[in-house]
Amino acid sequence: MKVLFWDLDHTLWDFKKNSREALAEGYAEFNLDTYGISDVEQYIESYEKANSWCWNEYREGRMEKSELRGRRFKMAMEPWGLSSDIDIGEKLGHHYIQTSPLKTHLFEGSIEVLTKLQQRGHRMVILTNGFDEVQHIKVEKSGLAKFFEQIITSDSIGFKKPHPQAFKISLEKVGVDAKDVVMIGDNLEADILGAKSVGIGQIFFNPYSHYHNETLDYEVKTLSEILSIELH
Numbered sequence: 001m002k003v004l005f006w007d008l009d010h011t012l013w014d015f016k017k018n019s020r021e022a023l024a025e026g027y028a029e030f031n032l033d034t035y036g037i038s039d040v041e042q043y044i045e046s047y048e049k050a051n052s053w054c055w056n057e058y059r060e061g062r063m064e065k066s067e068l069r070g071r072r073f074k075m076a077m078e079p080w081g082l083s084s085d086i087d088i089g090e091k092l093g094h095h096y097i098q099t100s101p102l103k104t105h106l107f108e109g110s111i112e113v114l115t116k117l118q119q120r121g122h123r124m125v126i127l128t129n130g131f132d133e134v135q136h137i138k139v140e141k142s143g144l145a146k147f148f149e150q151i152i153t154s155d156s157i158g159f160k161k162p163h164p165q166a167f168k169i170s171l172e173k174v175g176v177d178a179k180d181v182v183m184i185g186d187n188l189e190a191d192i193l194g195a196k197s198v199g200i201g202q203i204f205f206n207p208y209s210h211y212h213n214e215t216l217d218y219e220v221k222t223l224s225e226i227l228s229i230e231l232h
C-alpha cells in the first residue's frame with residue numbers, strides 16, 4: 001500500500017480562488033480606490049504578476065521570506081505610482097497573510113478522494129513549499145487535517161521541492177522507502193520531476209493540460225481520476 005505525498009497549494013487547496021478572495025477584501029479594507037486603483041481586477045492581476053516574480057526570486061534564494069511578504073504588494077502598486085508608499089504595502093501584506101490562510105476553497109473532489117484513499121488504508125502526508133505557520137492554518141481551516149499524519153513544509157526542513165533533500169528528509173521523517181511512495185502535485189518541476197529524481201512515484205495533477213515532454217508514471221486532469229489508479 002503506497003504512502004501518498006500530497007502537494008497542498010494548487011493541488012488540494014485552491015490557491016488562486018482563495019488568494020483572490022483575500023486580495024479583494026484587502027482592496028476594500030484599505031480603500032484602494034481612493035488611491036486611484038479603480039479596478040479590483042487590475043489590482044489583483046498586478047499583484048499576481050508581482051507575486052510570481054517575487055516567489056521566483058525566493059525560490060532561487062535571492063529574496064528572503066520577510067522581504068517577499070511586503071515587497072510583492074509594493075510592486076503590485078507600481079503601475080499606479082504608489083510603490084514608494086511603503087506603509088500601505090506593508091499593511092496590505094499583513095492583511096493578506098492574516099486573511100488568505102483562513103480561506104477554505106478546495107479543488108473539486110478533494111474531500112471525497114482523500115476520504116476514499118484513507119478508507120483504502122493509504123498513509124498520507126503533505127509536502128509543501130509554503131511557509132510553516134501559514135500552511136498549518138490552511139490545512140486545519142479547510143478540514144484537511146484529519147487525512148494527514150504529517151504536514152512537512154520546506155520552511156521546517158530547510159529544503160524546497162524539487163531539491164532531492166526535500167524528498168529524502170521527508171522519506172526519513174515518514175519512515176518509508178522511495179519505492180513505496182507516490183507524490184501527487186500540480187507543479188511539474190517541483191513536485192513531479194523532483195519526486196522522480198529520487199525514485200518516488202508520480203501522479204501529475206494537470207487540470208489545464210499544460211504541454212510537456214516528460215515520461216511520468218501517471219497524469220490526471222481531475223482529482224477523482226486518482227481513485228482509478230492502482231496504488232498498491
Ligand SMILES: [Mg+2]
Pocket residue numbers: 007008009010011185186187
Ligand atoms: Mg502546488
